[in-house]
Amino acid sequence: MLTDEFDPMKGEMLRVMDEEGNVDPSLMPKLSDDVLLKAYRNMLLTRMADDKAVKLQRQGRLGAYPPSKGQEASQLGPAMALKEGDWLVWAFREMGALLWKGAPLQTLYLYWMGNELGNVYPDGARITPAVVPVGSQIPHAVGIAYASKLRGEKDVTLAYFGDGATSEGEFHEGLNFAGVFHTPNVFVCQNNQFAISTRREKQSASASLAQKAIAYGFPGILVDGNDVLAMYAAAKEAVDRARKGKGPTLIESFTYRMSDHTTSDDWRKYRSKEEVAEWERKDPLKRFKAYLIAQSILEDDELLVKEMTEIVEKAAAEAEAVPAPSRSDVFAHTYAEMPPYLKGQLGGGGK
Amino acid sequence: MMMNMVQAINSALAMEMERDPSVVVLGEDVGVDGGVFRVTEGLVDKYGEARVIDTPLAESGITGMAIGMAFNGLRPVAEIQFMGFSYLTLNQMINHAARMRNRTRGRITVPMVLRMPYGAGVKALEHHSESTEALYAQIPGLKVIVPSTPLEAKGLLTSAIRDPDPVIFLEPTRSYRMLKEEVPDGEYLVPLGKARTVQEGDDVTVVGWGAMIPLIQRAVANLQASVEIIDLRTISPMDSETVVESVKRTGRAVVVHEAPRSFGPGAEIASRIYEGAILKLEAPVERVTAPDITVPLSKGEDHYYVNEQMIRDGIERTLRF
Numbered sequence: 001m002l003t004d005e006f007d008p009m010k011g012e013m014l015r016v017m018d019e020e021g022n023v024d025p026s027l028m029p030k031l032s033d034d035v036l037l038k039a040y041r042n043m044l045l046t047r048m049a050d051d052k053a054v055k056l057q058r059q060g061r062l063g064a065y066p067p068s069k070g071q072e073a074s075q076l077g078p079a080m081a082l083k084e085g086d087w088l089v090w091a092f093r094e095m096g097a098l099l100w101k102g103a104p105l106q107t108l109y110l111y112w113m114g115n116e117l118g119n120v121y122p123d124g125a126r127i128t129p130a131v132v133p134v135g136s137q138i139p140h141a142v143g144i145a146y147a148s149k150l151r152g153e154k155d156v157t158l159a160y161f162g163d164g165a166t167s168e169g170e171f172h173e174g175l176n177f178a179g180v181f182h183t184p185n186v187f188v189c190q191n192n193q194f195a196i197s198t199r200r201e202k203q204s205a206s207a208s209l210a211q212k213a214i215a216y217g218f219p220g221i222l223v224d225g226n227d228v229l230a231m232y233a234a235a236k237e238a239v240d241r242a243r244k245g246k247g248p249t250l251i252e253s254f255t256y257r258m259s260d261h262t263t264s265d266d267w268r269k270y271r272s273k274e275e276v277a278e279w280e281r282k283d284p285l286k287r288f289k290a291y292l293i294a295q296s297i298l299e300d301d302e303l304l305v306k307e308m309t310e311i312v313e314k315a316a317a318e319a320e321a322v323p324a325p326s327r328s329d330v331f332a333h334t335y336a337e338m339p340p341y342l343k344g345q346l347g348g349g350g351k
Numbered sequence: 352m353m354m355n356m357v358q359a360i361n362s363a364l365a366m367e368m369e370r371d372p373s374v375v376v377l378g379e380d381v382g383v384d385g386g387v388f389r390v391t392e393g394l395v396d397k398y399g400e401a402r403v404i405d406t407p408l409a410e411s412g413i414t415g416m417a418i419g420m421a422f423n424g425l426r427p428v429a430e431i432q433f434m435g436f437s438y439l440t441l442n443q444m445i446n447h448a449a450r451m452r453n454r455t456r457g458r459i460t461v462p463m464v465l466r467m468p469y470g471a472g473v474k475a476l477e478h479h480s481e482s483t484e485a486l487y488a489q490i491p492g493l494k495v496i497v498p499s500t501p502l503e504a505k506g507l508l509t510s511a512i513r514d515p516d517p518v519i520f521l522e523p524t525r526s527y528r529m530l531k532e533e534v535p536d537g538e539y540l541v542p543l544g545k546a547r548t549v550q551e552g553d554d555v556t557v558v559g560w561g562a563m564i565p566l567i568q569r570a571v572a573n574l575q576a577s578v579e580i581i582d583l584r585t586i587s588p589m590d591s592e593t594v595v596e597s598v599k600r601t602g603r604a605v606v607v608h609e610a611p612r613s614f615g616p617g618a619e620i621a622s623r624i625y626e627g628a629i630l631k632l633e634a635p636v637e638r639v640t641a642p643d644i645t646v647p648l649s650k651g652e653d654h655y656y657v658n659e660q661m662i663r664d665g666i667e668r669t670l671r672f
Binding site: 087089116117119120121128129131133136138139140141142143144145146147148150151169170173174176177180181329330332333334335336339340341342 | 375401402404406407409411412414415416417418419420421422423424425427442443446447451452453454455456457458459460491492494514515516544588589591592623
């Protein structure tokens with residue numbers, strides 16, 4: 001088991017692919033060329049869609065937005081380990097995971113443009129909506145997993161959160177419950193080194209965040225979060241473990257937020273250009289592309305870039321074409337049935 | 352069968368667990384101990400530890416887990432040991448349970464019940480006597496229910512468990528074992544959002560809920576005036592029609608609650624009465640409430656708790672206005 005080989009208490013980190021795209025064959029997970037290519041497409045789409053979202057925000061066409069740049073592998077790897085019936089519980093910086101699980105890009109744009117329909121994913125996608133109050137989705141993931149287990153279903157619930165979330169009470173409560181109830185959960189902490197401006201070292205005196213799992217009575221593993229193959233390998237093992245009824249796992253994805261916390265933020269206030277440049281060298285897309293080219297799975301990504309540009313433009317246009325909610329739309333779902341006084345507040349037309 | 356409120360709530364839980372395998376009970380000490388008030392007694396023997404879940408001591412975790420269960424097809428009934436500990440659940444209830452239907456346009460809903468003992472009048476420990484129903488009633492998307500008798504508790508809890516929206520179910524500690532009444536062993540439902548006219552009258556309308564209802568009944572028993580008593584049952588979404596229609600007939604209203612006065616439910620009820628019946632009013636709406644102070648410890652509780660005389664004085668003031 002990878003969780004036995006890499007001890008988070010000793011700071012050991014799982015890495016399959018180095019920064020130049022060289023892979024350790026003994027750790028390489030089984031993935032077909034098709035899936036590898038699909039993974040690269042997802043990461044490229046996430047990078048480009050993210051860039052577009054920032055531009056749309058600057059033009060006043062999209063609201064405050066939390067960029068994903070640099071975390072594409074960290075987001076995608078765990079989602080690749082899921083099956084259709086599995087649940088994905090995200091925070092707010094997991095665009096790549098959602099795209100993989102079947103959320104359309106225009107739906108994600110729609111949410112950040114300020115329309116609740118952006119929380120409506122295709123039927124059966126089993127994705128919960130974005131969670132802004134940090135860490136509070138973690139107990140939900142435990143409840144979802146408990147329900148699956150109670151009914152004897154084999155579905156696994158994967159939850160994402162950031163390094164800042166590990167300081168929240170709900171992280172503790174959620175992981176503690178998961179340990180006690182032995183629920184089929186996989187927890188992925190995207191440690192991107194910052195909670196807005198606050199560095200990881202100021203969140204916790206623990207040497208790693210993965211080691212916190214030990215205290216909850218289940219395995220934790222520290223993974224190079226810019227290595228999509230490592231993220232997948234760790235998650236696949238954790239998902240399989242959960243599906244077999246062997247309980248939860250905590251995965252710490254060691255990554256870096258290459259851009260701002262949100263478009264309302266300026267990273268230059270709290271970190272140096274040199275630091276960011278150092279992480280640009282570790283860019284998850286660059287190394288995966290180098291690997292795919294070396295394996296002759298990919299020749300070049302020029303055509304892909306063109307294709308993704310079209311997808312992104314089309315999704316943005318579609319999202320912008322969705323009409324704003326009507327007055328009755330924002331009243332209609334407060335309760336299953338509208339109380340009489342609320343009908344009075346809604347008024348006659350409801351338009 | 353004659354039941355007190357604890358037994359009636361237990362009966363509702365057992366009936367619903369029997370009827371619907373998706374109903375689960377979770378909370379601190381709800382299993383083998385049967386809850387600190389014995390409300391869940393015996394359920395774990397009948398339905399097992401997987402459905403009657405003793406949780407770690409963590410109110411936010413209990414609530415968050417219940418919300419996740421509800422996303423995935425269960426109907427959780429979570430117990431918080433005392434209302435004074437329920438503030439740890441506010442992030443979950445306000446930011447998630449209350450909003451999920453709206454923010455997913457009805458795709459993900461949270462059919463859950465958060466039960467808790469509520470209110471003073473039993474000289475309990477600190478943090479065990481709060482009545483902060485207004486905190487929850489302010490939140491769109493939540494329903495807030497307070498039963499006043501064993502029969503009411505059974506019917507309202509059964510409806511709450513079957514309700515498609517999150518329900519805060521506040522059980523007046525003072526009423527748990529105060530009286531017994533005939534409660535059907537089988538299914539019994541009382542619709543949410545409908546007030547109950549406890550007794551009809553012509554001179555003044557007295558509105559209350561929970562442990563205030565028997566207190567009001569005793570207070571007015573020997574009055575000359577003809578008093579209409581309304582048990583609000585549901586604090587939110589409030590059935591203002593029943594209250595307003597009554598006040599239109601009587602022309603006078605007294606609201607009784609054991610919560611502190613300022614920003615309490617009485618202010619909202621008074622407002623709705625003014626909006627709906629101002630031209631029929633013979634007097635300002637009278638509020639009989641706790642003062643705006645911290646609930647005292649047991650030795651001082653009587654300075655806080657509404658009593659029969661205060662209710663009679665309130666009625667007297669409105670009649671003499």
